[in-house]
Amino acid sequence: MRIFLAGATGVIGTRLVPLLVGAGHVVAGMTRSASKAEQVRAAGAEPVVCDVYDLDALTAAVVAFRPDLVMHQLTDLPDDATLLPELAGANARIRTEGTRNLVAAARAAGAKRFLAQSIAWEPAGGRGQVIQDHEAAVLDIDGVVVKYGQFYGPGTYYEDELPTHPRVHVEDAAAQTIPLLEASSGVVILADTA
Template sequence: MRVFIAGATGAVGTRLVPLLLAAGHEVVGTSRSEARLGELERAGATGVVMNGLDAASVRRAVLDAHPDVIVHQLTALSGQVGDLKRFDEIFAATNALRTRGTDHLLAAAAEAGVGRFVAQSYAGWPTERTGGPVKTEEDPLDPNPTKASRETLAAIRHVEQQTTDAGGLALRYGALYGPGNDIGRGGSVIEMLRARKLPLVGGGAGVWSFCHIDDAASAAAVAVTRGAPGVYNIVDDDPAPVAVWLPELARAIGAKPPMRIPAWMARPLIGEHGVSMMTRVRGASNAKAKRELGWEPAWPSWREGFRRGLG
């Protein structure tokens, strides 16, 4: 098949390109920068410059490529750990790609007669923060998001709704870790943890689901040819509270254990959303992806992944 990857030089895209080529597909990959097209050409793909927020640029790239499948991996997520009180502000560029960028790609896909559309979404904190600790795709997204995350959650709703309405698949990745990520060798989370600037807040009861970057790419590769329209959680088998995984991450990188501070003390520093991420969020189940996509994570637990897969 001829596969068009929007965002082929991003964290997931760079790992997805060789998987698709190895499976015998033709790949056309986009980058915002002409300087990065050489990476795609050397890998064996065709590289094109595209601005995901420019409808004309997207239309031209898609129509010229004549793809059978579009994989939407457009984000601006690199190095975005920061002031969680400004969560929506930090994610504004990615939110634009999840809304306007998605609309541009879907419009071009319809005009070009593209038969399959796969888009990136996110699992974990966007789901409701009540009930059990692990959520499936049937559970609703949070009806009462924190003030700082409302725009980001609305953008996630948009990419999922528009994608599935068009008969596509939305892949909800867990918290990504591995080479080139914030939770990866030299990444911002790792450096904050080494500097003891990432404390354990409250009881650390917030449950996270992780996904190694290579497993995110393998799921996208599978979704190019398999799976009915819908939403799929792409996470490992081991959802865990912050109180469990954060000290383990510190141990894996040889850092001192994180300091512990009460939620009331953390709230002025990281805001309501930051406290929620530490104390209230829920994890995600990967049962549907295993059952319906036939996908299995190569890194079934972050425990081994943190020890051997950070890069």
């Protein structure tokens, strides 16, 4: 399968790329940072340097790759978790405008499948509507919404402690995403059971 992965250098994207390549998929890994292109190439994917907010460039990149599936693993979260409330608008924009642009690019490219990450908990500060609209946009094109629990493990906000439920180790989240490439449209929750 040809997979266009938006968010290839994020916390889960860096884990997904080698798993996807190892499973025999041809992967284009999108990052907005030219300095991270070599990281994507080293993981076995074709790097695509593009900003999700540049609809024309994004559409051209996705159309050129001809994916069977577009995977939306983009977030815009600060490195410091204490800044989350202050900078929540950036991640909300990824879930609204970013999702809209990826859906449009996937349609223009004739991609048959779309998979997007979401969260398995109710966000603070009234951001629930943003999440609902994001998920609805994915389901409207017969996509798969993967609602992850809070990530823990290396490179996450919870490297040395467990977050509250729902939660999932970031390595497990990546591994459990691979079988969902063939899933029917709908919502899947990936979280620890204990």
